[in-house]
Amino acid sequence: MTPEANARAELLQLIDSKMNRTLKYYLDTCVRCAICKDACHQYVATGDVLYLPAYRAELIRRIYKKYMTGSGRLLPKLFEGRDPEDDVLLDELYKTTYACTSCRRCMFWCPFSIDTSWVLAVAKALLLATGRGSEILTQLADSAIDKGKNIDLYTGVIREVLKGSEEEMRRIVQDPSAGFVYDKQGADVLYVALAGTHTILPAAIVFHQAGEDWTLSSFEGSNYGYFLGDTVKAKAIAQRIVDEAKTLGVKEIVMSECGHAHRVMRDFYRMWAKEELPAPMVSILSKVDGYIKDGRIKVTPGKITEPVTYHDPCQIGRNFGLFEEPRNVVRATCSDFRDMTPNRQKQWCCGGGGGLVAETEFDDVRLKSGRLKADQIKATGAKILVTPCENCRLQIESLNDHYDLGVRVSAVLDLVVEAIEIKPR
Amino acid sequence: MNWFQYVFAGWFVYVALIVFVGGLIWQIVKWRRVAKSRIVMGMFPKPAGLGARSAKMLKDTFFFPWVLDYSKSIWLFAGAFHLAGLLMFVGHLRLIHEFTPLVAWLGASGMDQFAFLTGGAFGIVLTVALIYLLLRRFGTPYKDLSVPEDYLLLILLLLIVTMGNHLRFFGTVHVTDYRDYVMSLLTFKPAFNAAILSSNVPWSLTTHVMLACAFLIYFPFSKLVHSIGAFATNLVRSE
DSSP states (O other): OOHHHHHHHHHHHHHHHHOOHHHHHHHHHOOOOOGGGGGOHHHHHHOOGGGOHHHHHHHHHHHHHHHHSHHHHHOGGGGTOOOTTOHHHHHHHHHHHHHOOOOOHHHHHOTTOOOHHHHHHHHHHHHHHTTOSOHHHHHHHHHHHHHHHTHHHHHHHHHHHTHHHHHHHHHHHTOTTOOOOBSOTTOSEEEEOOSSGGGTHHHHHHHHHHTOOEEEOSSOSOOHHHHHTOHHHHHHHHHHHHHHHHHHTOSEEEEOSOHHHHHIIIIIHHHHHSSOOSSOEEEHHHHHHHHHHTTSSOBOTTOBOSOEEEOOOTTTTTTTOOSHHHHHHHHHHBSOEEEOSSOGGGOOOOSOTTTGGGOGGGHHHHHHHTHHHHHHHHHHTOSEEEOSOHHHHHHHHHHHHHTTOOOEEEOHHHHHHHHBOOOOO | OOHHHHIIIIIHHHHHHHHHHHHHHHHHHHHHHSOOOSSOOOOSSOOOSHHHHHHHHHHHHHHOHHHHHHOHHHHHHHHHHHHHHHHHHHHHGGGTSOOHHHHHHHOHHHHHHHHHHHHHHHHHHHHHHHHHHHHHHTSTTHHHHOOHHHHHHHHHHHHHHHHHHIIIIIOOOOHHHHHHHHHHHHTTOOOOOHHHHTSSOHHHHHHHHHHHHHHHHHGGGSGGGHHHHHHHHHHHTTO
16 A cells, blocks of 8 residues: 555544444434534624534545445545545644534534534544644643643642632631641542632632532643543543542542533543543532532522623533533522523533633634624623633633623632621531 | 336336335444444433433424424424425325225225325425425535535435326326336336326336436435434434
8 A cells, every 4th residue: 555545544444443323323314404504603603614513524424425335435426525634624624623612502403413523523533643633732631641640749839829728718717727628538529620729719618618528639620632632631631530539539529610521520531431430420510509408508698689690501501411500509699690591401602612712723713603692691681690611701701801791700609609608617 | 118117117116125125224234333432422401211212302303393493494394395205105105005994085086186185285395395405505505515415316306206296287197007007016017007108107107216216226325314313313312
């Protein structure tokens, strides 16, 4: 074989290795009816066929048809069959794949429930194999893996930096012995935060008040390997937390307010590692909803009087199944709650998912496609926008400036801390 | 029957049926041979338990309620197109065996009238729907998404339906003669009887049957496998 033919065979083998039964169902079943077009915020906002969900998947399907089906091998022209090393195809694939926020709104409206984001996981593998992976996402993933390898170099510095936050925690909970809990063997809860104390302090206050037996993970829940589509890197990043949970022998892994980390831990890790988690993964939102219901923490009802609206992050609502838990918590703290239309499983993606807020090259489509969310927020007249996903918050902050929304963007736990009735312990 | 009719309205039918059934089985085997994903990719909210999941899957597949939510006109159009196609297929079964309860109810001439009205109406619905679907493919953004297969299938169906309309509205042949032809196929002695041969339909009937056979042969290897794939993909939705 010539080197070119060899390279092609390798790429095809890679694609084939990613093809499970469901993906074949998807690729064989799509009829290109394009009902998905109005489901995608990026297509609706730009009108560019590149962002039409069926077209995104079609790029992979044209390779699949030409090389992996009998009819396509016989009559490639009938399906506009393409080659996996085709530069024009790969350029288009790069733009459409890394722009996709994996919100799966197209799957919701598709008469066949086709999951475009899953087809794009194949596209990401192909892009990585042809040296076209997103550079910024690769750097972020690599640095997370590096942190896992050299954790001792990091922990001292991180814990030193967090001392100021611990001071603030003691002041709020009025308990001089309170603080962040590290490396606690046999703790009930391993709390996995994100980089930044804004995801640690509110949770620490809530855990303290609920009398939870908790310990803070040395690692952040976010996983740029997942956004990159590199399952080896993604697994290595998630593995850090799993190993920590094993070592500490915790009963639950509690995930902070981060959309994709919820799915990575509960749904994807099992596939990448081919093993179950050492302890069940529970969302912090379910935990706090439970604390309030069980009276373990008390919030002043209606403490927050400004109108509040809630954005369902795709990875927590439609793709993870938490619709009511966060709403219960938000409703408990405020007197004027206003849902957006549409909401829950039909909600519009904010436009920042899929790692997009970290990839400046997609700023244009990110801001344009955020218009739909911006219009929804405006229509509620809310002054506070609550959402439990870091990427959603960053995107909506960005929309706040761009579309002049005049809202305060807040995490769910921030509201809880604002409304909590501190009981001395 | 001349040799062309004998081949394309005769033996071609057997080839088509074998390829159609065999091809669909082959497609299912091909899917089943690929490993299942370890990951559950369902979408929330979703029912639990195979019974509730299957019920939802059947509802989603046959009534596509999300499309109704998305656009009432597209739902109506797609629904009418598929329903007319299905009922048209059912109507053809009359050529194998008369629907006796209907005849008992409507009388023999009433039945013929009923068949003329329903068959005619479905034929018109299908023609209009197919022309709409074809024209739609030439507009933005559909033309950028479409591949030749999309046009080929629509043109093929349009030709089949047009020939069917000719048989229905302009043909001078009675149902019993068509039944003779179908019986000749079922007994492996394909033939047009004298009434058909002396009428104005041999060319349209032959074209109708030949293209329908081509459609059946292509079916298992085309996007038309959505007719079976839909059950699987809609079940994954609640996985």
